[in-house]
Amino acid sequence: MRITVFGAGNGALALASRLTCKGHHCTMFNRTPTKYDDVMTSGCLKVRFEGSERWVRIHKIADLAEDAIAGSKLIVVAVPVTGQGYYAQLIAKSLHDDQIILLAPGHTGGALQFCKYLRDFGYKGKQNVYETSTLPYVCRVEADKVVAIYREAKHVLLGSIGGDSQMLRTILRLFPQFVPVDNVLVSSLSNINSVLHPPGMLVNAGYIERMETPFTFYYEGATSSVASLIAELDKERCSIADSLGLKVDPFIDIFHKWGYTSDEAWEQRDIKQAMLDSIPNQSILCPTSLDTRYIHEDVGYGLVPIKYFGCIAGVETPVMDSFIKLFSIINSRDYLSEGLTLEKMGLPKKSNRGNIFETIHKLSEAV
Amino acid sequence: MRITVFGAGNGALALASRLTCKGHHCTMFNRTPTKYDDVMTSGCLKVRFEGSERWVRIHKIADLAEDAIAGSKLIVVAVPVTGQGYYAQLIAKSLHDDQIILLAPGHTGGALQFCKYLRDFGYKGKQNVYETSTLPYVCRVEADKVVAIYREAKHVLLGSIGGDSQMLRTILRLFPQFVPVDNVLVSSLSNINSVLHPPGMLVNAGYIERMETPFTFYYEGATSSVASLIAELDKERCSIADSLGLKVDPFIDIFHKWGYTSDEAWEQRDIKQAMLDSIPNQSILCPTSLDTRYIHEDVGYGLVPIKYFGCIAGVETPVMDSFIKLFSIINSRDYLSEGLTLEKMGLPKKSNRGNIFETIHKLSEAV
Structure with a gap:
């Protein structure tokens, strides 16, 4: 599956590398292109997970957000909550209503905020914005090119604004540990x-x-x-x-x-x-x-x-x-x-x- | 002058030793007789002040609060605010209305609280309760028998409940750095x-x-x-x-x-x-x-x-x-x-x- 990952922090690199390991075609884009310069230029990094370490190569590092999402089925936004609006603004004009946004994590009110930004910056399609109650991993970038995943979170709540059952199935196939909740306020209020x-x-x-x-x-x-x-x-x-x-x-x-x-x-x-x-x-x-x-x-x-x-x-x-x-x-x-x-x-x-x-x-x- | 000092902490020992050095006849009493056992048995301690160190001998260590205040013109209460009520209760029956209480420090609301305790425990005379806005010294007991006075506070506010001008003069002769204020709330609200x-x-x-x-x-x-x-x-x-x-x-x-x-x-x-x-x-x-x-x-x-x-x-x-x-x-x-x-x-x-x-x-x- 074609997936875009926004961000270049602990969470974004862990998600992109895990999804790549699982055989998906990941494109990354980050607001600050110099962050983890080595990785974000070469696309190469090492991921340590469940006792083993392997090199992965992210398919593409995009220079523009709209290029990063072109053709992607899923757009994972793995950034601090204060950065979410920035990415919403960048993609509002080029997003399609068959694309899924996954805020991982959504923090509190992430999906609501993201939709507000999309609307404010001109997106007129159907909104499909999912949020998780936490980052799916305890992880840290230990060196420029090593992302260490100490633990994969189980039972992560998934709320949404919009979306549909097919999109939900798509997400759950990728992240079987996610547990959908009826109301986005449940995922938002579960941000501990x-x-x-x-x-x-x-x-x-x-x-x-x-x-x-x-x-x-x-x-x-x-x-x-x-x-x-x-x-x-x-x-x-x-x-x-x-x-x-x-x-x-x-x-x-x-x-x-x-x-x-x-x-x-x-x-x-x-x-x-x-x-x-x-x-x-x-x-x-x-x-x-x-x-x-x-x-x-x-x-x-x-x-x-x-x-x-x-x-x-x-x-x-x-x-x-x-x-x-x-x-x-x-x-x-x-x-x-x-x-x-x-x-x-x-x-x-x-x-x-x-x-x-x-x-x-x-x-x-x-x- | 005959003076009683209640307490056996940093402040009480500093006050008793300074007043003794100045030639006054001090009696001490403390709720916990075992505190600074050596001093509170022998009455002997060393005071370090303005670069010099000297031995002083407190005139009397009393076993009972009512004995401690008998014949004293001034009763200095140098205890934590939470301990003030205890001493008020102990002396309520034996206090005379020509005796002066000085809460040093009064903390906040000390004089008001002390008077309330005196009344509650049966004192029926005129109340003469003064409070200072701070302990008159920065001091610490450095060893069982050494009280170190690092600095004497200048410009210490003095408020009161009751009292009279002669009592005020008595206090000011002993503590020229005290500055009387009209209202006890001023000293109380100046507890920084x-x-x-x-x-x-x-x-x-x-x-x-x-x-x-x-x-x-x-x-x-x-x-x-x-x-x-x-x-x-x-x-x-x-x-x-x-x-x-x-x-x-x-x-x-x-x-x-x-x-x-x-x-x-x-x-x-x-x-x-x-x-x-x-x-x-x-x-x-x-x-x-x-x-x-x-x-x-x-x-x-x-x-x-x-x-x-x-x-x-x-x-x-x-x-x-x-x-x-x-x-x-x-x-x-x-x-x-x-x-x-x-x-x-x-x-x-x-x-x-x-x-x-x-x-x-x-x-x-x-x-």
């Missing part, structure tokens, strides 16, 4: 990065600022205060979903279903232990500064849209509000307004519990 | 420990939990995020005072007036630099756990009462609220209810901007 990363960043901000030796973010960083804060952020997330009549799993269940932690920690409902037992995450180091997507993305495009869904649901979010407030001060930004607002997702501010699903349904239709 | 300590504790919580080597709290701990959070907490504190028609100085002015930082940092209004330039604080290490008065006291008995004064003033405090919320989660406590509420200060919940001063005036009168 937004409850996972901000606590660790907040209580370690001082250390990171004066950092000498990085600590392992998910292991040494898994202190009691981090676990307590994750638990309380997560309660608010679940309560919002519940109030909207949506079923989302608690953090520890999602983390366990992904295959990222031990049965023991899961049975004990112990978030700290679940992090300590997370083998695939164990070696990942903390960010080197507070100018990081663990804050910009997971607060501004995670906690902020979840908080706004809370407004729709009539659920107060004092813990999320605290994180948004304090990180706004720390990073001298106003995450509440610069983050993913309802408006940026194409949702009217006056959305409420009664009409939100109808609103979303209408948005998924062609202009 | 509550805006100084919580930021450093929050952004360093993770490090403290997994601590190997302590960092210097006011120096290495003076990162940009700490300074930004101090600034925003301080804006709320000043705004509350302003709204109540009271004049309090911003953090950096208070810190500078105390003599704790450089003229340069003060002129530049640079909080981070002011901390880096604070010679007397430079060597003080961070707390070794999150079970510390830098949180219990400075959140529960600092930010919490200031927030409640904000309610009276009609000033919203989203930054203070965030700290109170997150530390409540981190330490599994409800600081908003277990901290210093209006009720615990003897103030009715229905206090407002119009009647708060009248209310406080009435409280200062005998029952």
